[in-house]
Amino acid sequence: MPKVILIDTSRCTACRGCQIACKEWNELPANKTYQVGWGSHQNPKDLNVNNYKVVRFSERLDNGVVRWNFFPDQCRHCDIAPCKEIGDGYIEEAIVQDEKTGAILYTPKTKGFSKEQFEEIREACPYNVPRRDEKTGMLAKCDMCNDRIHAGMPPACVKTCPTGAMQFGEREDMLALGKARLAALRKDWPDAMLADPESVNVVYLLIDKPENYYKYSVAQANIGPMTKQQFLATLARPFKAMKA
Template identity: 65%
Template sequence: MPKSFLIDTSRCTACRGCQVACKEWNELPANKTTQSGWGSHQNPQDLNPFNYKLVRFSEHLDGEVIRWNFFPDQCRHCVSPPCKQVGDMTVENAIVQDKKTGAVIFTDKTRKYSASDFEDIRDACPYNIPRRNAETGLISKCTMCNERVLKGMLPACVKACPTGTMNFGERADMLKLAEERLATVKQSFPQAMLADPEDVNVIFLLIDEPKNYHDYAVAALTPVRPLDRKEFLAALGRPFKRIADRLA
């Protein structure tokens, strides 16, 4: 059975320890950061080739109360990853799924994808996760710290988390913990829910409606599944359509 994360947002304080640990473990270069101007401490402003994890800050008004929701965003390591299904149409096994852990990994072979191939792969992801380095062509994202996990270690983000937000282990154990935590959290937050527990290996416990986190958290309302025949053929036909458009 694969490994899974449980990310319990009810315990997240936005310390960004997970974000920093991810960056340090993967030896990713620094980003030039900017202030958004509306009071958020979220930095960088989005995922990028040098940030596989990003704690998103979302503020909204609940009646007369200002609510802050924190969302440690990352690849969900889908049980049936549509990014791999689309990627294999062009370069087979540039995207692989580890049989022992369930980790979905973008290999060095992703450099062989064109910019338009990348857009197809990114479009296939319900969570808008993959990012491409424009200089090298490499497509990258969270790897589940697969090399650590295979040696019996925790992912760097989980190891660094001081509040119990980040949890990791056997999928069955994480699903059980998720249900237990959900029952507890619902006593204080009746709208609490688990996002995509059947379809992904990164399960979020949300204390609010998905729309009150960030745009792609709403994907929690849509099951992740392999592309059906119509969707598969549509994805397969996109490269030919681009060629026809250029020749027109």
């Protein structure tokens, strides 16, 4: 059964401990960042090849009251991953899924994707996650600390979180915990929801409307009458057919 990270945004204080822990564990270099001039405490502005996790800040007025929403953004490790479905059509096993954990992993083979192919992969992601290192050509994102999980440890971000906003465990247990927490929060936050719980392995509990967090806080796929899983599965068919 896949592992799940449950992120309860009601408990997130934007300390950014998870963001730093991710950089430290993955030995990612620092970015040159600037807070002055764009009106936000968020730093850096976006995910990049040196930041697999970014705590997003959203500030708004709600009936004259300033509301802050914090969103620790990262790869959702989809059960059916669009990036993998598209990538398989070009280079097999450049993007793989760990059977034990459910983590979606980018291998060194991703250097073989052209810029145009990368853009297809990125556009297919309903959460706008994949990034490309312009120096090496490799694709980069969160790997769910797959090495730590196999060693019996939780992801670094979960281990570091001081408020319990991040929990990690078996899918069934985490979804049960999320649903129980959701029921309690809805008494004060009627818009509270679990974001795409049936199709991803990083599940967010939101207490506000998704658009008040971040554009891609929930899947942005226009799926119409199909389920999300059906929609994502169709992405691979034209590419696999071409290879055949």
